[in-house]
Structures are given as structure tokens and as C-alpha cells.
Amino acid sequence: MGWKERKATRKKVASDRIKELLKFSELHKDDELLSTNSIKTAVAISRRHKIRIPIKSKRKFCKKCSTVFIPDKTVRIRTGKGKITYTCLNCGHIKRIPYLKEKKEVKNKKLEI
């Protein structure tokens, strides 16, 4: 096996492991220690192998303290001004995500002009 294939295999194994860990944290989100630890491990693997964690999954936990987001329990979600604001109730970290829908509309408007 050449190094390129070996690298591909390694990345595949690593990304499968990340997916498993994310799923695991989702299943055990009520267990703070267990879910936080699996998120931390997933993030560590993603960094080591330079693999991106899917955006969908990224929105499910706090980047700063790795707490799995449970609405009204570990996170406060607010919408407004074209953004969704996630406030981590564990560490206070704020994450803002712009509405994709509006972005697309802006793009279309630009095209019309």
C-alpha cells in the first residue's frame, strides 16, 4: 500500500471514529461527563487528522467547553437580526450563526440587479 492510500485509510478510520463519538455524545447527552468527554475526543481526533467536523454536528456542542447543547438546559437559542444566537449556559460562550436562507435571498437580489 502506498502512502497515499494509507493516508486515505487513516482518514477514513478517523472520520468514522469521529462520527461514532458524536453519535455517542448525542445518545448520552444527559450524562454531562460522558458526552463532554466524547466531544473532546472527537475534536482532538479531528485536529490530529485535520478532518472537519460536519457543520450540522458543530452546532450541537459548545466549541469552548464541549458541552452538548440541550435547548433550555445547556444552551439558550435566540433568533433575531438574521442570526441565530447560541449561548452556552455552562461557560457563557456565544456563537452566532447567520441565517442561510437570508444569505441566499441577498445573493438572488444581487443577481437581479
Ligand SMILES: [Zn+2]
Ligand atoms: Zn460552553
